[in-house]
Amino acid sequence: MGHITLKSVRKTFGEADVIPAIDLTIQDGEFAVFVGPSGCGKSTLLRLIAGLEDVTAGDIQIDGVNATDLPAAKRGLAMVFQSYALYPHMSVRKNIAFPLKMAGMSAAEQEAKVQAAAKVLNLTAYLDRKPGQLSGGQRQRVAIGRAIVREPKAFLFDEPLSNLDAALRVAMRQEIIELHQHLKTTMIYVTHDQVEAMTMADKIFVLNAGRIEQAGSPLELYNHPANIFVAGFIGSPKMNLITGAEAEKLGATTIGVRPEHLDIVEAGGWSGVVGLAEHLGSDTYLKITTDQVGTITLRAGGEVHLRHGDAVRLAPRAGKVHRFGADGKAMA
Amino acid sequence: MATQHSRMAARLMVAPSVGLLFVWMIVPLVTTIYFSFLIYNQLYPDRQGWAGFDNYYYFLTDRSFMEAIWNSIVLVGGVLIVTVIGGILLALLLNMPFWGQGIVRIMVIAPFFVMPTVSALVWKNMFMNPVNGMFAHIAKGLGLEPFDFLGHAPMASIIGIVSWEWLPFATLILLTALQSLDSEQQEAAEMDGAGRLSRFIYLTLPHLTRAITVVILIQTIFLLSIYAEIAVTTNGGPGTATTTITYQVALQSLYDNDVGGASAGGIVAVILANIVAVFVMRMIGKNLDA
Amino acid sequence: MARKPTTAAKTTVTLLAWGIGLLIFFPILWTVLMSFHSEGDAIKSPWDMLTSVWSFESYAEVQTRSNYALHFFNSVVISVGSTLLALAIAIPAAWAMAFVPGRRTKDLLMWMLSTKMMPAVGVLIPMYLGFKNMGLLDSRLGLVAVMTLINLPIVVWMLYTYFKEIPGEILEAARMDGASLRSEIIYVLTPMALPGIASTLLLNVILAWNEAFWTLQLTTHDAAPLTQFIASYSSPEGLFYAKLSAASTMAIAPILILGWFSQKQLVRGLTFGAVK
Numbered sequence: 001m002g003h004i005t006l007k008s009v010r011k012t013f014g015e016a017d018v019i020p021a022i023d024l025t026i027q028d029g030e031f032a033v034f035v036g037p038s039g040c041g042k043s044t045l046l047r048l049i050a051g052l053e054d055v056t057a058g059d060i061q062i063d064g065v066n067a068t069d070l071p072a073a074k075r076g077l078a079m080v081f082q083s084y085a086l087y088p089h090m091s092v093r094k095n096i097a098f099p100l101k102m103a104g105m106s107a108a109e110q111e112a113k114v115q116a117a118a119k120v121l122n123l124t125a126y127l128d129r130k131p132g133q134l135s136g137g138q139r140q141r142v143a144i145g146r147a148i149v150r151e152p153k154a155f156l157f158d159e160p161l162s163n164l165d166a167a168l169r170v171a172m173r174q175e176i177i178e179l180h181q182h183l184k185t186t187m188i189y190v191t192h193d194q195v196e197a198m199t200m201a202d203k204i205f206v207l208n209a210g211r212i213e214q215a216g217s218p219l220e221l222y223n224h225p226a227n228i229f230v231a232g233f234i235g236s237p238k239m240n241l242i243t244g245a246e247a248e249k250l251g252a253t254t255i256g257v258r259p260e261h262l263d264i265v266e267a268g269g270w271s272g273v274v275g276l277a278e279h280l281g282s283d284t285y286l287k288i289t290t291d292q293v294g295t296i297t298l299r300a301g302g303e304v305h306l307r308h309g310d311a312v313r314l315a316p317r318a319g320k321v322h323r324f325g326a327d328g329k330a331m332a
Numbered sequence: 333m334a335t336q337h338s339r340m341a342a343r344l345m346v347a348p349s350v351g352l353l354f355v356w357m358i359v360p361l362v363t364t365i366y367f368s369f370l371i372y373n374q375l376y377p378d379r380q381g382w383a384g385f386d387n388y389y390y391f392l393t394d395r396s397f398m399e400a401i402w403n404s405i406v407l408v409g410g411v412l413i414v415t416v417i418g419g420i421l422l423a424l425l426l427n428m429p430f431w432g433q434g435i436v437r438i439m440v441i442a443p444f445f446v447m448p449t450v451s452a453l454v455w456k457n458m459f460m461n462p463v464n465g466m467f468a469h470i471a472k473g474l475g476l477e478p479f480d481f482l483g484h485a486p487m488a489s490i491i492g493i494v495s496w497e498w499l500p501f502a503t504l505i506l507l508t509a510l511q512s513l514d515s516e517q518q519e520a521a522e523m524d525g526a527g528r529l530s531r532f533i534y535l536t537l538p539h540l541t542r543a544i545t546v547v548i549l550i551q552t553i554f555l556l557s558i559y560a561e562i563a564v565t566t567n568g569g570p571g572t573a574t575t576t577i578t579y580q581v582a583l584q585s586l587y588d589n590d591v592g593g594a595s596a597g598g599i600v601a602v603i604l605a606n607i608v609a610v611f612v613m614r615m616i617g618k619n620l621d622a
Numbered sequence: 623m624a625r626k627p628t629t630a631a632k633t634t635v636t637l638l639a640w641g642i643g644l645l646i647f648f649p650i651l652w653t654v655l656m657s658f659h660s661e662g663d664a665i666k667s668p669w670d671m672l673t674s675v676w677s678f679e680s681y682a683e684v685q686t687r688s689n690y691a692l693h694f695f696n697s698v699v700i701s702v703g704s705t706l707l708a709l710a711i712a713i714p715a716a717w718a719m720a721f722v723p724g725r726r727t728k729d730l731l732m733w734m735l736s737t738k739m740m741p742a743v744g745v746l747i748p749m750y751l752g753f754k755n756m757g758l759l760d761s762r763l764g765l766v767a768v769m770t771l772i773n774l775p776i777v778v779w780m781l782y783t784y785f786k787e788i789p790g791e792i793l794e795a796a797r798m799d800g801a802s803l804r805s806e807i808i809y810v811l812t813p814m815a816l817p818g819i820a821s822t823l824l825l826n827v828i829l830a831w832n833e834a835f836w837t838l839q840l841t842t843h844d845a846a847p848l849t850q851f852i853a854s855y856s857s858p859e860g861l862f863y864a865k866l867s868a869a870s871t872m873a874i875a876p877i878l879i880l881g882w883f884s885q886k887q888l889v890r891g892l893t894f895g896a897v898k
Contacts, residue, residue, distance in 0.1 A: 352771060428627070436640055455649065557741055559743070601743060
């Protein structure tokens with residue numbers, strides 16, 4: 001079980017209103033991701049759910065029970081920290097067994113559970129090492145091991161991959177996804193990286209300045225961003241946001257076109273000159289200075305041989321133009 | 333990480349320390365203030381009653397009061413000057429590569445661990461004694477008249493003894509600070525054509541500022557309450573040449589049994605120390621914020 | 623400096639450093655040397671003393687004249703006892719200040735330290751009379767209490783600086799793992815801060831061992847630590863240099879050895895972590 005509901009949860013630090021008021025529901029077994037720029041309140045939100053911070057107002061319910069006033073230790077949640085927060089003076093075995101020891105479990109039971117977790121996480125050979133003797137990825141797995149032995153109602157991840165190098169990050173991302181498929185336990189995952197959010201989540205909550213800008217599945221957010229913020233935040237490279245005459249033609253204040261939804265055309269469309277061409281092999285990103293809509297990014301195939309200074313014409317694909325009103329919200 | 337629970341726990345956990353220190357500070361202080369307004373001399377138990385501000389009047393107008401303040405300043409200031417300058421020079425020397433660094437370090441730090449009564453006794457008898465002391469033997473060996481250090485230069489002698497006790501502390505801390513000096517910065521300055529002296533003045537000294545403040549602050553805390561060294565060597569004399577405020581108050585209560593007068597003196601000492609404390613605490617606060 | 627110094631330069635520095643080191647250490651060395659000679663030889667000129675017969679008679683005399691074992695025991699009880707007590711009181715306080723800092727935490731720390739600056743003489747009389755009334759004069763218990771309070775601010779400060787270096791996330795992890803506050807401090811914080819706690823312990827044992835105001839004022843014999851034992855050798859009765867040397871050696875040797883072993887940890891402790 002792991003059904004988590006927040007009802008008008010508010011958090012202030014002194015004068016600062018970090019989270020004005022948030023309502024959200026995370027279904028049992030869901031992989032939920034809080035994503036947003038740094039300082040958007042996503043980590044604070046996670047810590048409120050964890051019980052590491054008090055809510056200023058509002059209620060937090062876990063499995064239908066009001067947990068607002070429960071201390072962290074009693075909420076039955078497990079957390080994986082950005083720094084892993086392993087106990088440096090304990091062996092891997094003792095680290096993983098610590099929550100079991102706190103729960104008063106017998107030594108034999110502890111050992112059995114540790115062994116089982118170690119097997120799942122490929123840590124069996126390292127049980128007697130100290131965290132200091134492990135690599136970043138192994139430390140990460142110990143932190144996860146410590147979380148899973150508790151059989152928590154939900155896992156909380158606070159930017160767990162940000163200290164790993166790029167290759168390892170992709171691998172660990174995969175492992176966490178598989179872990180979720182295997183355990184089917186609710187997971188709440190905080191990240192500033194929209195790629196992690198898109199690849200891992202069942203449901204993404206995009207946060208900005210303590211507010212939920214939009215919540216939904218990755219593709220919902222990609223295809224139907226509710227506002228300019230979400231449109232600019234989800235997707236890589238970023239959506240081109242265009243204001244002015246071209247937007248007004250479509251009756252909007254701002255229009256947005258994703259780089260992958262721009263095509264190079266023979267005639268018509270917008271005219272421009274290639275500024276920068278980034279050849280990635282699979283794709284080519286072109287920064288094009290247009291006469292009509294300023295500098296925009298276009299994603300073309302890998303075999304495009306345009307270079308700096310070449311003149312091109314380009315046009316947005318039909319039906320792929322997002323329109324936003326003066327209030328920044330998407331127009332129907 | 334602050335929840336109601338942890339804040340509550342924190343308050344409970346700080347309480348014993350704060351409570352004990354508060355009682356430790358306030359109870360004797362209030363009692364001392366009370367005594368300071370009494371006529372209370374253990375030698376004359378029949379003479380009792382309120383003294384009003386008489387105790388303060390006598391203590392403050394006593395010619396020896398200003399002398400004692402001056403002596404305190406000279407003692408603390410003298411030791412600070414000797415130990416800071418000596419400490420910098422010694423730290424610079426010990427920071428250079430040489431054979432047997434470990435052993436020299438151990439020898440230099442040793443005086444810090446010697447209890448004040450022992451160092452005072454050793455210096456007084458084995459070294460400064462005008463008849464049998466080491467210095468007297470050396471003077472005689474050179475055909476000179478032995479010098480009565482504690483008789484003729486009592487304050488300088490005590491400054492010497494106390495400086496010997498505290499020089500290791502200053503040296504050790506300054507040496508530690510020196511070792512964290514950025515060697516690339518030094519090399520860059522050398523490339524820029526800075527000589528040894530200008531490198532010391534413009535790079536090393538500013539780097540040491542923090543360590544020097546710390547040395548001054550911590551030594552001041554301990555130096556203000558110097559007692560044993562004076563009691564063992566000169567007893568505040570000859571005359572009142574080495575009577576500091578601290579020592580004067582002790583004398584008044586322990587030897588004159590004038591509880592009222594000594595209490596007034598104690599309160600004066602507390603007020604003076606607080607003036608220094610406010611100043612010192614500000615500096616420590618700034619230093620730790622940085 | 624990556625460059626290798628010339629041998630000549632290194633030799634000069636070596637000579638200078640050893641010279642100054644020996645000079646600073648000399649009073650201690652001389653005291654130890656003198657303690658192994660007879661009273662008659664001790665007042666001879668330095669050279670004559672060194673070449674005279676070595677003997678243990680001063681140590682034997684100190685033994686018969688005073689009860690070294692008692693004073694040593696008192697010193698150990700007072701310095702270690704007061705430090706342990708102070709640690710027990712200070713660890714929770716330092717935890718609170720380091721991990722749940724409030725707006726006034728800094729002020730509180732400053733205030734604690736400022737109690738150290740209060741001149742002891744200012745409160746000697748009420749302390750003395752209070753001790754007398756409670757029958758604590760010349761008792762180990764009374765002295766342990768006083769030394770605990772004297773060192774408490776320093777212990778809190780030192781622990782605070784050590785605790786501050788422990789990432790708060792680790793303690794939060796323990797909380798998420800279901801640890802109570804007590805378990806968090808016992809199983810996670812204390813073992814992690816062990817090096818810091820050890821150096822706090824060492825420094826405060828040294829400070830308490832050498833404290834020479836309250837120990838001299840509040841004890842006479844039964845609870846008298848080594849500071850008082852030494853003071854009894856300060857009044858000259860005939861020749862006393864060798865006996866004084868022997869007594870001094872016995873008083874400072876334990877702490878000198880302890881200090882030498884812990885000098886690295888001491889620096890950080892002494893500066894409240896301000897110099898690293």
